[in-house]
Amino acid sequence: MAESAVSTGLRAYVLIVGMWVRSTMAYRTSFLIMTLGNLLATGLDFVAIALMFTHIGQLGGFTLDEVAFLYGTTSVAFGLADLVLGTMGRLGQRVRDGTMDTLLVRPVPILAQVAADRFALRRLGRIIQGAVLLGWSLSRLDIDWTLDRVLLMPVMLLSGGAIFGALFVLGGAFQFWAKDASEVQNAFTFGGTTLLEYPPTVFGKELLRGVTFVIPLAFVNWLPALHILGRPDPLGLPARIGFAAPLVACGCCAVAGLAWRAGLRAYQSTGS
Amino acid sequence: MDDLIELDGVEKVFQVRRRAGLMRRERREVRAVDGISFRVPRGEMVGYIGPNGAGKSTTIKMLTGILVPSGGRLRVAGIDPSRERTRLARRIGVVFGQRTTLWWDLPLRDSYALVRRMYRIPDDRYRENLDRCVELLNLSELLDVPVRQLSLGQRMRGDIAAALLHDPEVLYLDEPTIGLDVVSKAKVRQFLRDVNAEQGTTVLLTTHDLTDIELLCKRVMVIDHGRLVYDGGLDGLHAVGESERTLVVDLEQELPPIEIPGSRTVRVEGPRQWLAFPATSSAAPIVAAVADGYPLVDLSVREPEIEDVIARMLHGGRGV
Numbered sequence: 274m275a276e277s278a279v280s281t282g283l284r285a286y287v288l289i290v291g292m293w294v295r296s297t298m299a300y301r302t303s304f305l306i307m308t309l310g311n312l313l314a315t316g317l318d319f320v321a322i323a324l325m326f327t328h329i330g331q332l333g334g335f336t337l338d339e340v341a342f343l344y345g346t347t348s349v350a351f352g353l354a355d356l357v358l359g360t361m362g363r364l365g366q367r368v369r370d371g372t373m374d375t376l377l378v379r380p381v382p383i384l385a386q387v388a389a390d391r392f393a394l395r396r397l398g399r400i401i402q403g404a405v406l407l408g409w410s411l412s413r414l415d416i417d418w419t420l421d422r423v424l425l426m427p428v429m430l431l432s433g434g435a436i437f438g439a440l441f442v443l444g445g446a447f448q449f450w451a452k453d454a455s456e457v458q459n460a461f462t463f464g465g466t467t468l469l470e471y472p473p474t475v476f477g478k479e480l481l482r483g484v485t486f487v488i489p490l491a492f493v494n495w496l497p498a499l500h501i502l503g504r505p506d507p508l509g510l511p512a513r514i515g516f517a518a519p520l521v522a523c524g525c526c527a528v529a530g531l532a533w534r535a536g537l538r539a540y541q542s543t544g545s
Numbered sequence: 546m547d548d549l550i551e552l553d554g555v556e557k558v559f560q561v562r563r564r565a566g567l568m569r570r571e572r573r574e575v576r577a578v579d580g581i582s583f584r585v586p587r588g589e590m591v592g593y594i595g596p597n598g599a600g601k602s603t604t605i606k607m608l609t610g611i612l613v614p615s616g617g618r619l620r621v622a623g624i625d626p627s628r629e630r631t632r633l634a635r636r637i638g639v640v641f642g643q644r645t646t647l648w649w650d651l652p653l654r655d656s657y658a659l660v661r662r663m664y665r666i667p668d669d670r671y672r673e674n675l676d677r678c679v680e681l682l683n684l685s686e687l688l689d690v691p692v693r694q695l696s697l698g699q700r701m702r703g704d705i706a707a708a709l710l711h712d713p714e715v716l717y718l719d720e721p722t723i724g725l726d727v728v729s730k731a732k733v734r735q736f737l738r739d740v741n742a743e744q745g746t747t748v749l750l751t752t753h754d755l756t757d758i759e760l761l762c763k764r765v766m767v768i769d770h771g772r773l774v775y776d777g778g779l780d781g782l783h784a785v786g787e788s789e790r791t792l793v794v795d796l797e798q799e800l801p802p803i804e805i806p807g808s809r810t811v812r813v814e815g816p817r818q819w820l821a822f823p824a825t826s827s828a829a830p831i832v833a834a835v836a837d838g839y840p841l842v843d844l845s846v847r848e849p850e851i852e853d854v855i856a857r858m859l860h861g862g863r864g865v
Contacts, residue, residue: 278631281631285663288659288662288663289659292648292651292655292659296650296651296655371644372644374606374611374641374644375641375644375645375646377609377610377611377630378609378610378611378634378637378639378646379631379634379646379663380631380632380634380635380663380664381631381634381663382631538613538627540611540612541559541612542606542611542612
């Protein structure tokens with residue numbers, strides 16, 4: 274039962290996404306402009322950091338190349354989650370105006386429908402920007418490419434995407450109760466990326482503990498990246514802790530899934 | 546007996562939080578549905594009526610699995626809707642008069658194609674159903690128009706078609722004629738009658754328009770304050786509530802109130818007079834008597850309003 278729900282969900286997701294992509298592609302120029310705009314907007318973000326480095330040589334002991342590495346990895350991870358689940362933020366509105374009802378009468382899991390609704394391919398812009406920065410930083414960094422470090426790269430990006438994805442779903446589930454809570458979700462997702470773009474060493478220990486043990490954002494890129502860059506963890510955790518990222522991601526997804534189910538059952542619809 | 550819809554003592558209680566002062570919130574329970582039981586056999590067309598806020602929509606939302614009941618037992622086609630919502634969804638069709646289940650930005654054609662793949666409708670069934678709907682609901686010129694550009698009546702027809710493409714066993718219609726013009730209403734009603742007669746689809750509809758019930762349903766259920774207060778034929782509803790139809794006659798000149806057995810004159814305004822007579826009896830003998838004895842210019846018959854019928858029934862009738 275659970276497995277078939279996953280497969281029908283995925284199938285429906287692909288169906289709806291395919292339809293949105295086709296309808297976006299009807300206006301090809303508009304799509305290209307939007308994607309370029311997205312790319313530029315996110316690109317300028319890093320320019321600000323680069324400008325900062327023209328005045329300082331290091332940030333919390335990290336060079337510009339290393340910061341670019343952190344920025345690129347979080348951007349790719351966040352971009353993946355945002356591409357797949359980015360429209361979850363609109364859930365609160367659907368709950369408020371009652372259009373959630375129309376999704377509930379279709380023979381397809383709600384999560385797939387909500388996630389695929391108004392799928393926007395232009396969000397690829399963020400992933401492209403992140404990948405370009407990541408490539409640039411890798412070309413300049415002198416990393417000791419042992420096998421575990423090579424392995425950790427894709428593991429880190431995928432787990433990071435999954436952790437952000439779980440946060441999107443968790444935020445969505447929360448909106449079943451608090452209908453205007455999309456800003457709370459944004460604080461953890463968009464806010465989280467901004468945090469992870471900077472070296473962990475510039476933040477206080479309390480914050481680091483919080484994002485390691487409470488909302489495990491540190492596993493998105495900080496902890497794996499520290500190992501790849503060959504740097505010690507400011508909290509003194511073992512070097513290979515980064516490899517726990519997939520486990521942490523699975524845990525996050527499980528929590529998000531449970532919250533989602535509870536939210537759906539608490540859904541009260543609207544009058545008429 | 547093959548009962549498609551079964552409800553036994555179904556309840557729905559909402560927790561409503563209300564602001565009581567600056568920071569304090571008061572919790573209050575609202576019993577939207579308060580112990581409803583009924584059965585609908587396969588192939589029946591039932592009207593489900595009641596005043597605003599009586600619990601009609603809440604019942605439909607529980608029957609479709611949108612809302613989880615707070616108590617009681619509920620089965621549709623043998624399935625518990627809230628437990629197996631997606632499995633049930635393949636076997637039911639739902640039309641909300643107030644909002645569309647179609648994709649707002651997509652043309653009808655694309656919405657239907659998506660419905661076909663979501664419900665995994667076999668190709669030949671899909672084509673046959675779509676052709677029939679397009680023909681009977683006059684959709685051929687609307688297929689390439691995005692849903693948001695459709696008028697209310699067009700959108701409603703589009704929605705009804707979408708709800709029927711997968712051959713549902715039950716069709717729920719929540720106010721399907723609300724806000725429609727006379728022509729659209731007639732089209733929708735004719736179509737629903739055909740679907741029920743030809744496909745044997747079970748239909749449960751809520752409405753504010755008594756004519757919908759009169760033309761479509763042999764059986765009507767009345768709900769008030771979350772309780773079922775009447776379940777039977779429309780005639781019976783009129784009899785219980787002693788509701789009246791009104792004959793409006795325009796005479797050539799002002800005359801004293803008309804006196805005809807079986808009716809009473811309730812209002813006189815210049816040459817126009819209003820005659821009330823029981824809704825269960827025929828208008829023909831009264832019309833004939835008026836035409837016989839008075840200089841008649843024009844006349845019309847007015848059906849009682851649904852709210853009046855229910856109000857009369859609740860205050861004077863026996864109920865169930």
